[in-house]
Amino acid sequence: MDVIQPLLNGFAVALRPDNLLYCLIGCLWGTVVGVLPGLGPLAGLSLLLPLTYKLEPASAIIMLAGIFYGAMYGGSTTSILVRIPGEAASIVTCIDGYAMARKGRAGPALVVAAIGSWVGGTASIVGLMLFAPPLAKLMLQVGPAAEFGLMLLALLALSFVSGGPPLKTLAMVLVGLLIATIGVDPITAHPRFTFGFIQFTEGISFVAIALGLFGVSEILLNFEEIAMVKAIRPTLRSLVPKLQDLRDSAPAIARGTVVGFVFGFIPGISHVVSTFVSYAVERKLSREPEAFGTGKIQGVAGPETANNATTGSAMIPLLVLGIPAIPATAILLSALMIHNVQPGPQLVAEHPDVFWGLIASMYIGNIVLLVLNLPMVGLFVNLLRIPYAYLAPGILLISMVGIYSVASNSRDIVIMGIFGLLGYVLRKAKFDPAPLLLAIVLGDRMEVSLRRALTISQGDWWILAQGAMSKIFIGAIVLLVALQAAAWLFGFRRKLADLPENPK
Amino acid sequence: MNTTGRRLELAVMACLLLLAVFAFWQAALMPSGTLSLPGPGMLPMALGALLALSVLALFALRLGSRQIGVCVLALLAAGLLFERAGFVVTGALFLWVLLWMLSPLGWWRSSIAGVAAALVTDYLFKDLLGVSLPSFPWTS
Numbered sequence: 001m002d003v004i005q006p007l008l009n010g011f012a013v014a015l016r017p018d019n020l021l022y023c024l025i026g027c028l029w030g031t032v033v034g035v036l037p038g039l040g041p042l043a044g045l046s047l048l049l050p051l052t053y054k055l056e057p058a059s060a061i062i063m064l065a066g067i068f069y070g071a072m073y074g075g076s077t078t079s080i081l082v083r084i085p086g087e088a089a090s091i092v093t094c095i096d097g098y099a100m101a102r103k104g105r106a107g108p109a110l111v112v113a114a115i116g117s118w119v120g121g122t123a124s125i126v127g128l129m130l131f132a133p134p135l136a137k138l139m140l141q142v143g144p145a146a147e148f149g150l151m152l153l154a155l156l157a158l159s160f161v162s163g164g165p166p167l168k169t170l171a172m173v174l175v176g177l178l179i180a181t182i183g184v185d186p187i188t189a190h191p192r193f194t195f196g197f198i199q200f201t202e203g204i205s206f207v208a209i210a211l212g213l214f215g216v217s218e219i220l221l222n223f224e225e226i227a228m229v230k231a232i233r234p235t236l237r238s239l240v241p242k243l244q245d246l247r248d249s250a251p252a253i254a255r256g257t258v259v260g261f262v263f264g265f266i267p268g269i270s271h272v273v274s275t276f277v278s279y280a281v282e283r284k285l286s287r288e289p290e291a292f293g294t295g296k297i298q299g300v301a302g303p304e305t306a307n308n309a310t311t312g313s314a315m316i317p318l319l320v321l322g323i324p325a326i327p328a329t330a331i332l333l334s335a336l337m338i339h340n341v342q343p344g345p346q347l348v349a350e351h352p353d354v355f356w357g358l359i360a361s362m363y364i365g366n367i368v369l370l371v372l373n374l375p376m377v378g379l380f381v382n383l384l385r386i387p388y389a390y391l392a393p394g395i396l397l398i399s400m401v402g403i404y405s406v407a408s409n410s411r412d413i414v415i416m417g418i419f420g421l422l423g424y425v426l427r428k429a430k431f432d433p434a435p436l437l438l439a440i441v442l443g444d445r446m447e448v449s450l451r452r453a454l455t456i457s458q459g460d461w462w463i464l465a466q467g468a469m470s471k472i473f474i475g476a477i478v479l480l481v482a483l484q485a486a487a488w489l490f491g492f493r494r495k496l497a498d499l500p501e502n503p504k
Numbered sequence: 505m506n507t508t509g510r511r512l513e514l515a516v517m518a519c520l521l522l523l524a525v526f527a528f529w530q531a532a533l534m535p536s537g538t539l540s541l542p543g544p545g546m547l548p549m550a551l552g553a554l555l556a557l558s559v560l561a562l563f564a565l566r567l568g569s570r571q572i573g574v575c576v577l578a579l580l581a582a583g584l585l586f587e588r589a590g591f592v593v594t595g596a597l598f599l600w601v602l603l604w605m606l607s608p609l610g611w612w613r614s615s616i617a618g619v620a621a622a623l624v625t626d627y628l629f630k631d632l633l634g635v636s637l638p639s640f641p642w643t644s
Binding site for chain 1: 517534543544547565
């Protein structure tokens, strides 16, 4: 397979001055939300999402992807210097990263985090570039029946794999699917849940929901959780990498790359899980596992590499199947769909500028981030000094302008506010709103593919299990449900049997 | 989780339940079509029902003991199975699952107890007391 020529074309797209600028903006903003505790990549993505409406699709996804992987870089900075994870994927980095900083080794920790991030990020783009096109060819045979199976599999996998209790995740998925049905029925154009309001016939704006659930609600939550912090400041001199540090962390970086890339395929919170796995692997393989927690450089290098290595592989389900495996790629998906670019097997052939432009821009962006992060670490740390009383209104203002600019409709601001409150309450009640967002993105297509398949088969539900692809997906669904049920039953029995006052 | 958190969690669950019922009711007013050719109302109705079920299950796990959850689930499943598989099969499965889950008997002894008890019950009620029970799928 020839990747050189299309990749060169991709670089031609990515190196256009305007796209370079968007890539830089994305990477910078990504680093900022990564550094700021409480503002994660999801909030960062949804805040800039409205601005991409006016851009062409390639530029839009180049900028948004930059936020996604840029946040993985930025997250390590706060973890190491303040011991507050800038975002969830950097929780593990706090352990040894902050311990190193306490010992005056903040510089080396930041350096290996950045280098590991770059290695992991770049390697996973190579994987994305090599795997995605052949996979897309394979997936071209997927008809409506198999498509439904695939989406069902994605949502189920999400319910079972993503950290939270399966029932809560399932409830969130169902609420999302219900929200997706608001508006006219895609097949018969019958209005659903519109209650006579014409405004609801096109459904509720996805951007307003995303901004509310992740942008506004995070701001609201932060009022309670953020305290002013004191950061350890590294000297510029300590930021020059030392050979011994690099030699120590090289194997950890290599292993982190593999762990991250593999975990990126798993729906849910793969980028977070991969860091825990990588840390565990490093401790297991270390000759002095008891030294972990006291500032071991491998404990920074491995996880920080892993969370960046998920960024490439997480793009594969999105670009090849049109199915976002994690919430961040769900927002990327919505950005593409706004421009009538349907991610899926046809994407590589129909929109080569988007696909290859994105890949090329990710190579560039990773280098930009590596260069940006080290010298500007002091600047980014200063962000932490901005009092929240100034930061929060500012961000809310940006989201307000952003959401209004999408449809020039003030109703969307209200919807954003309502979903902001909803997201706040849900999180307080330990319901994760991320699956809800994924379900909203997939809901329409899921229903359309199911009803199309049934029309083709004239009402025979067995069509869902016909064809090689459908059989694979259905098989995977059955396996997943059976495993989950078995694990649940056995765990349940154990818990019941442990109870001494077990009623007979 | 502290008590405020728990209360909030329960409140959210109650709201979700209301939402499910409301969605089901509204969707029931739409043309639902048939199972082989679903109309606009079919999917929202199914979603509402599923949401209600999963929230109820959450309630059962949160508020009641686990034993209650198992019993209710087993009863629901038995209701679906009763006329299709007959009383003996349903009853044996029902007892097997419940005994295995709730009693110190292992799955092996529970299964024997389940089959035996189902057969005895069937004999007692049908043959001695004259209750009409579909014992097996082929006898009804």
